[in-house]
Amino acid sequence: MDYERQEADIITADSFRELTYKQKRLLLASLKGGEEGERYAAGLAKVCGPAVYNKIKERFYDEDYRGEVIAALGKKRIMAITVKSGLYPESLRHIDASPLVLYARGNAGLLRERIFCVVGSRKTTPQVIEECKNMSARLSEHFAIATGVADGADSAAAMGALSSGKVICVLPCGHANPGATLKRVEEKGLSVSEFPPGIPAQQYMFPLRNRVLAAISDGVLVVSAGIKGGALSTAGYAAEYGKDVFAFPYGIGIASGEGCNNLIKSGAYLCDRVEDIFSVLGVESVGGEKEEELAPEERAIMDALRQNGETHAENLAKITGMSVAEISAVCAMLEIKGLLIRSGGNKYSAI
16 A cells, blocks of 8 residues: 555654654654754654664665565555544544554444444353344444454454444454454454554553544443453543443342443443433434334243343243243244343343
8 A cells, every 4th residue: 555755654653663652753743854853853862862763763764664664564454544544533633642553454444434332341241242242233233333352242242243344343452363253353344453563462552452442432332341341441531531431230249240330330321222322322223123023922021031130941931821841932033033042051031
């Protein structure tokens, strides 16, 4: 891909791993020339040392080095979206220490879409995993879904939105060989990172990734979270940036939901259906009528599950007056319709 000179300058500056965000900006500011540019150059030389500065300056103007940096991106099918690009999310420009570059693989046009973030814990219950997939699918009718790449809730959010192709996975590291889920995302959706390719994930990078998730999104839904965790970090950034925060509610004693309940106590919107999000964000809800044409026995089971939560087949039989065999058959059909999930011990939960 060809880049304008100004964008190539930014990409080259961002390739210097020995420089901090602030130092990279000093390097770019030094290009202004005149007394102002000299002042920025002197400031950079002071903070990183004359020897490092001279080495960086030499590489920065080396056309072979610049060409190698850009060619390496092309070989990995990565587009560099700089702060000067029209694809760079406007909301990301206005946060502290906004990334100079977003490295993208896949459909970069998704960054022009309205974006909503869905995140959660690796330790998420099967019922919530299924609910997360379903809600992400519904949300992707109106938004590109931004999430992480971890197992559990993030992967469920990505898979839920995958059928529409409107999914953006934000990485806590540079691009490398993608795993199975991320490969599918990159084929239909988009992966992005503020870190140049090949940089491995380190602990400090996860909060940085979380701020990007929050900044590019209209709102954040936390589907699961313990007392501590990355999902809460993303919610915290969203609140700081003035974005709406939503959370699934949990019953007493469920460790993977304690963080969600605390968010609700702190002012996040309680969300137990996608319409809760649509109403706050001004989206007209369409669809969602899959329960309207249920047979009487199907509706009886769904009503029982809504009222009682996770329920054993034998208890459903007592509540509805059906036999256990009938319960199993009807529940199998409801599972196919995506309305309930079967958990261990012949128990069922509504989605």
